[in-house]
Amino acid sequence: MEAVLETDQLGKRYGRTWALRDCSLHLPEGRIAALVGPNGAGKTTLLHMAVGLLRPDAGQVRVFGESPYDNTKVLAEIGFVAQDTPLYRDFTAAELVIMGAKLNRRWDTPLARSRLAQLGIPPDRPVGKLSGGQRAQVALALALAKRPRLLLLDEPIASLDPLARREFLQALMGSVAETGATVLLSSHLLADLERVCDYLIVLHASRVQLVGPVEDLVAEHRQLVGPRGHEPIAGVAAMVRASHTDRQSTLLVRTNGPITDPVWTVHEVTLEDLVLAYLADGDTVTSHTAWGVPA
Amino acid sequence: MGGAGMIWLAWRQHHKQALFTLIGLVVLAALMIPTGLAMRHTFAHLGLPACVRALGHAELVPANNETCGMAFNRFRNQYDTLTSVGVLFLVLPLLVGLFWGAPLVAREIEHGTHRLVWTQAVSRRHWALVKFGLVGTATLATAVVYGLGMSWWLTPLSQAGQSRFDPFLFDMQGLVPIGYTLFAVALGIFAGTIWPKMLAAMAATLAGFLGLRIALAVFARPRFLPARVLTYPVQGVTAEPNPTVGDWVLRDGVRDSSGKLVAANSRIACPENPTGPGADCGRELGIGPGAYNWQLYQPGSRFWLFQSIETGIFVGLAALLLYLAVRRIRRIA
Numbered sequence: 001m002e003a004v005l006e007t008d009q010l011g012k013r014y015g016r017t018w019a020l021r022d023c024s025l026h027l028p029e030g031r032i033a034a035l036v037g038p039n040g041a042g043k044t045t046l047l048h049m050a051v052g053l054l055r056p057d058a059g060q061v062r063v064f065g066e067s068p069y070d071n072t073k074v075l076a077e078i079g080f081v082a083q084d085t086p087l088y089r090d091f092t093a094a095e096l097v098i099m100g101a102k103l104n105r106r107w108d109t110p111l112a113r114s115r116l117a118q119l120g121i122p123p124d125r126p127v128g129k130l131s132g133g134q135r136a137q138v139a140l141a142l143a144l145a146k147r148p149r150l151l152l153l154d155e156p157i158a159s160l161d162p163l164a165r166r167e168f169l170q171a172l173m174g175s176v177a178e179t180g181a182t183v184l185l186s187s188h189l190l191a192d193l194e195r196v197c198d199y200l201i202v203l204h205a206s207r208v209q210l211v212g213p214v215e216d217l218v219a220e221h222r223q224l225v226g227p228r229g230h231e232p233i234a235g236v237a238a239m240v241r242a243s244h245t246d247r248q249s250t251l252l253v254r255t256n257g258p259i260t261d262p263v264w265t266v267h268e269v270t271l272e273d274l275v276l277a278y279l280a281d282g283d284t285v286t287s288h289t290a291w292g293v294p295a
Numbered sequence: 296m297g298g299a300g301m302i303w304l305a306w307r308q309h310h311k312q313a314l315f316t317l318i319g320l321v322v323l324a325a326l327m328i329p330t331g332l333a334m335r336h337t338f339a340h341l342g343l344p345a346c347v348r349a350l351g352h353a354e355l356v357p358a359n360n361e362t363c364g365m366a367f368n369r370f371r372n373q374y375d376t377l378t379s380v381g382v383l384f385l386v387l388p389l390l391v392g393l394f395w396g397a398p399l400v401a402r403e404i405e406h407g408t409h410r411l412v413w414t415q416a417v418s419r420r421h422w423a424l425v426k427f428g429l430v431g432t433a434t435l436a437t438a439v440v441y442g443l444g445m446s447w448w449l450t451p452l453s454q455a456g457q458s459r460f461d462p463f464l465f466d467m468q469g470l471v472p473i474g475y476t477l478f479a480v481a482l483g484i485f486a487g488t489i490w491p492k493m494l495a496a497m498a499a500t501l502a503g504f505l506g507l508r509i510a511l512a513v514f515a516r517p518r519f520l521p522a523r524v525l526t527y528p529v530q531g532v533t534a535e536p537n538p539t540v541g542d543w544v545l546r547d548g549v550r551d552s553s554g555k556l557v558a559a560n561s562r563i564a565c566p567e568n569p570t571g572p573g574a575d576c577g578r579e580l581g582i583g584p585g586a587y588n589w590q591l592y593q594p595g596s597r598f599w600l601f602q603s604i605e606t607g608i609f610v611g612l613a614a615l616l617l618y619l620a621v622r623r624i625r626r627i628a
Contacts, residue, residue, distance in 0.1 A: 048628045053410065053413060053414065053627075054628040070418060070420075070625065072417065072418050075414060076416040080410070080414040082407060082411065084407055086406055086407035087408065088406075089406070091307070095307065099303075099304055102299070102300030102303045102304060103300050103304065103416060103417045104415050104416045105416055106416075146415075
């Protein structure tokens with residue numbers, strides 16, 4: 001399958017700090033991918049490099065096989081909704097649709113207008129006077145009107161209330177089902193994405209921790225509960241996270257075969273278990289050093 | 296799309312500013328045109344055009360024209376205070392820089408809308424060129440109207456002896472307002488690419504503009520070309536500097552026969568072979584026979600040359616700042 005978005009050893013540095021480092025991943029066509037990580041993990045940096053706003057400091061990023069930086073040909077294929085869904089607040093929704101038509105070669109005005117009509121967005125009020133949910137819908141309608149092959153959304157629902165959040169995701173899913181666009185959606189709210197995404201990218205501490213189709217990831221990870229000190233275990237490829245009591249160990253592992261050792265009780269994992277396990281091994285060591293206290 | 300589309304966007308974003316600027320210019324014109332006409336009327340009424348013609352362009356003129364001298368004085372006394380209105384015009388380029396220039400990029404970044412507009416199918420360079428081009432053209436038009444309008448308004452005053460080279464008068468007429476205004480706008484735009492907050496960009500524009508303007512006016516302008524020296528005698532009221540040519544006197548004073556400066560910032564005229572109470576004209580100051588008046592000056596005829604030099608400096612700086620701004624914009628995300 002062709003990769004819509006591909007990165008290789010991608011890195012971006014602000015001063016001496018790496019916002020993103022050694023990021024290698026590929027996003028196949030037609031996927032709806034969740035880009036998950038805590039605030040400051042590098043999600044926005046990755047999206048900005050994918051949409052060509054930022055130039056990488058290391059490695060490369062390719063969208064439809066081309067470097068997106070300052071590349072209007074690639075930009076025409078990408079619909080982008082930036083964090084906090086910025087819009088010209090003194091423009092009306094109708095004027096924003098006109099603006100899109102003026103600034104893009106391919107632009108579906110009827111699509112944008114009918115979407116906004118369906119959502120009950122008033123065409124003649126400055127968008128600054130609309131609710132946050134309505135503004136997010138306007139931003140999504142503008143991104144979709146480009147008829148993009150890749151849709152990048154940077155925390156579009158973070159600031160919305162639960163109802164607006166559900167409506168936004170419904171609108172997104174409905175239109176993606178029609179057009180078959182590839183979607184990359186960043187969020188630190190996993191619960192919302194679990195229902196809609198079939199591909200997962202976990203970023204933590206500026207690095208990629210986990211990439212792949214959700215089904216495969218869930219299928220190859222298991223939670224094991226058993227007596228302490230019984231490692232190694234046949235069928236386990238990697239230990240993701242372990243927690244111990246005096247006698248018992250609870251392990252989240254990546255498997256490469258069936259686990260048949262009867263001392264271990266094997267549980268399936270949910271997407272949320274998985275993501276939390278990969279996010280948990282943070283850099284607490286540096287934190288302890290920085291605070292001058294023993295780890 | 297492309298060119299026409301960006302022009303649509305720029306006009307949609309800035310038409311209110313354009314309208315306010317236009318209203319401002321109309322209000323100023325409503326103030327300046329009647330007063331300018333009134334000044335011209337008085338000027339003609341006092342018979343001053345004939346005096347100006349009679350004095351010509353010579354540096355030194357016979358010092359015996361009492362009628363003209365008094366008429367010039369009357370005119371100046373009546374209208375000198377009006378030039379204080381001109382201070383209003385000194386801040387005009389700065390205002391344009393603050394309200395046209397500084398928000399241009401800073402506002403987009405402060406509101407995050409650069410991520411909306413720079414991710415449509417228009418390159419950032421194209422965006423910048425159209426926006427800068429349109430705002431630059433509007434700025435240029437404003438500044439030309441204002442500079443030439445003020446030149447017209449101030450003509451009677453400078454012909455009546457108020458030098459066009461005077462610090463404030465030089466700065467509010469002719470070509471330099473064009474240079475100042477373009478520079479202020481470019482500085483505002485550039486500051487917005489460095490400090491992505493409108494207030495910070497405006498503060499930087501204010502500081503940068505005032506700093507450079509003052510430094511250039513005080514330190515550089517007197518040295519654009521080597522100054523000239525003019526001397527004329529203390530004794531014998533035969534000649535005095537022509538008041539209408541508008542020389543810029545940098546320093547003046549009275550020197551004794553050995554060339555030593557005996558009285559700074561003054562000029563003295565004594566009658567030939569004085570008798571009576573004023574006979575020892577200036578002797579208590581140490582002015583003896585052979586003393587002469589001395590002035591270091593830039594001739595009034597260099598006015599347009601100096602205007603061009605100063606305008607050139609500011610226009611050049613504006614071009615440099617815009618070039619740097621376009622480069623910076625490519626690195627903002």
